[in-house]
Amino acid sequence: MDIQDLYEIFKQHPEITTDSRTCPVGSIFFALKGETFDGNAYAKASLEKGCAYAVVDEKEYADEHDERIILVDDALQTLQDLARFHREKLGTTIVGVTGTNGKTTTKELIAAVLQKKYKVHYTQGNFNNHIGVPKTLLQLTPEHEMAVVEMGANHPGEIKTLVNIVRPDYGIITNVGKAHLLGFGSFEGVIRTKGELYDFIREHGGQVFINNDNPHLLGISHGLQLVRYGRLKKENNAAQDPHFATPHASPNLVDGELVSCNPFLCFKWNGHEVQTHLIGDYNLDNALAAATIGTYFDVPAESICEALEEYVPSNNRSQYEQTAFNRLVIDAYNANPTSMHAALHNFCQMTLPHKMCILGAMRELGEVGQEEHQKLVDFLQEAGFEQVWLVGEEFESTQHPASFRLFKDVEDVKFAIAQYKPQNMTILIKGSNSNKLFELPKML
Numbered sequence: 001m002d003i004q005d006l007y008e009i010f011k012q013h014p015e016i017t018t019d020s021r022t023c024p025v026g027s028i029f030f031a032l033k034g035e036t037f038d039g040n041a042y043a044k045a046s047l048e049k050g051c052a053y054a055v056v057d058e059k060e061y062a063d064e065h066d067e068r069i070i071l072v073d074d075a076l077q078t079l080q081d082l083a084r085f086h087r088e089k090l091g092t093t094i095v096g097v098t099g100t101n102g103k104t105t106t107k108e109l110i111a112a113v114l115q116k117k118y119k120v121h122y123t124q125g126n127f128n129n130h131i132g133v134p135k136t137l138l139q140l141t142p143e144h145e146m147a148v149v150e151m152g153a154n155h156p157g158e159i160k161t162l163v164n165i166v167r168p169d170y171g172i173i174t175n176v177g178k179a180h181l182l183g184f185g186s187f188e189g190v191i192r193t194k195g196e197l198y199d200f201i202r203e204h205g206g207q208v209f210i211n212n213d214n215p216h217l218l219g220i221s222h223g224l225q226l227v228r229y230g231r232l233k234k235e236n237n238a239a240q241d242p243h244f245a246t247p248h249a250s251p252n253l254v255d256g257e258l259v260s261c262n263p264f265l266c267f268k269w270n271g272h273e274v275q276t277h278l279i280g281d282y283n284l285d286n287a288l289a290a291a292t293i294g295t296y297f298d299v300p301a302e303s304i305c306e307a308l309e310e311y312v313p314s315n316n317r318s319q320y321e322q323t324a325f326n327r328l329v330i331d332a333y334n335a336n337p338t339s340m341h342a343a344l345h346n347f348c349q350m351t352l353p354h355k356m357c358i359l360g361a362m363r364e365l366g367e368v369g370q371e372e373h374q375k376l377v378d379f380l381q382e383a384g385f386e387q388v389w390l391v392g393e394e395f396e397s398t399q400h401p402a403s404f405r406l407f408k409d410v411e412d413v414k415f416a417i418a419q420y421k422p423q424n425m426t427i428l429i430k431g432s433n434s435n436k437l438f439e440l441p442k443m444l
Helices: 003-012 039-049 075-090 103-114 132-137 158-166 187-194 196-204 215-219 283-296 301-310 337-349 366-383 410-420
Strands: 028-030 053-056 069-071 093-098 120-122 146-150 170-173 207-211 225-231 254-261 264-269 272-279 319-322 327-331 355-360 387-391 405-407 426-430
Touching (some): 003 075, 028 075, 039 053, 053 075, 075 132, 075 158, 093 103, 093 158, 103 120, 103 283, 103 301, 132 146, 158 187, 158 196, 170 283, 187 196, 196 207, 207 283, 254 283, 264 283, 272 301, 272 319, 327 337, 337 355, 337 366, 337 426, 355 366
Parallel strands (some): 053 069, 093 146, 120 146, 170 207, 207 225, 225 254, 355 387, 355 426
Antiparallel strands (some): 254 264, 264 272, 319 327
16 A cells, blocks of 8 residues: 555544554554554454554564555554655645754743644654654644654664654754763764754755754754844853853844743743743753744734743652642652763752762763763762762762762662651752653652
8 A cells, every 4th residue: 555545545544553552543653663562453343442453563463354455565654654655645834843952841942832833743751763753743734834843863874764754944953962871872963853844844945943052053054044042141251152242142043041940940032021830950952943934924922921921840850849748849750970960060059958969870872971970970079968869870980979879770779768768958869861860840
């Protein structure tokens, strides 16, 4: 079956599932494969549970007497091809978002701002991979005026694959940092892979929203139409910045400056002050990106401010929580050297009392893993927090003060919390998702 014929079926059954445990009536099941499962084996079961069709790529699971089972060469590729076909048929204006840190928060903020004027579809959660991206696109309807699609990667070439499906009209890379180095091979590999978004737009036309303060992004932005944003340059250092002849001659569409962050981010942009529910001065750049894109697409400034003030973070990202016993700064979804440094720098700046860190190991760093964990421990020693708890075997080989407590895993931490019962502390919780530190806030 060619993609046009499949698309005709999709128009009659526009709901997609890849999980045989969730089979909405009338949906299409795509039999994908994983390391420990083969979706082909569940094709018939998906039909019995309510799916209208099942797309398989192994002949033994096809049934020539059942037209509801569609045999293709590669179910995943077919899913991606269908998504691209659907995207091109609708012609929706799409903003593609990628970056090492902050892409999910930035995507959420951009969508919140654009929704003040447009009917917007956007990536739910962090479904930003080779499966999540096509599923996001297949949820587009003719009513959507714009879409904000997040794209993630941990190996070279992955962003290129995704942008060829998404075909964004506009793009933004939040930043580039030291993450997934095991897969990328080096920091330069990170830059090249994230830059694949720029490569697509450079080749196909469109515009890029760029942080004008980021030399790594500026360095790969040649030949692009740029819409710039950045932090307002103070008069005493503007002359030293080659991008700014005077503090008032900024090429940025949006200039911003930090007002306070204790604990919530408050900032100004183009003269408008915004009080957010976001933790961390590092979120200033994410908020400025959203303000810039809103301004570019003619969302009124008052509506942009309103959207940024209304947004409340979730999913263990940049959250602040006051419990019955402690104040929690929760950023436990992911961690790498760049984001860890940013979170700790922000935590140092807070004037809240009795600071304690519970930090999980940073994963997928390859041969620089030990070095980066030692740098983290050295920073913590200089910071002088009242208590430091480190979770993960990666910390065992570091040189650390005897006062630092080391834990093998989150279960050991839970046991210590039950015994120690921290109270009246301001606790930063941060680590790679695999550490499962997101299970701790309910105990604190």
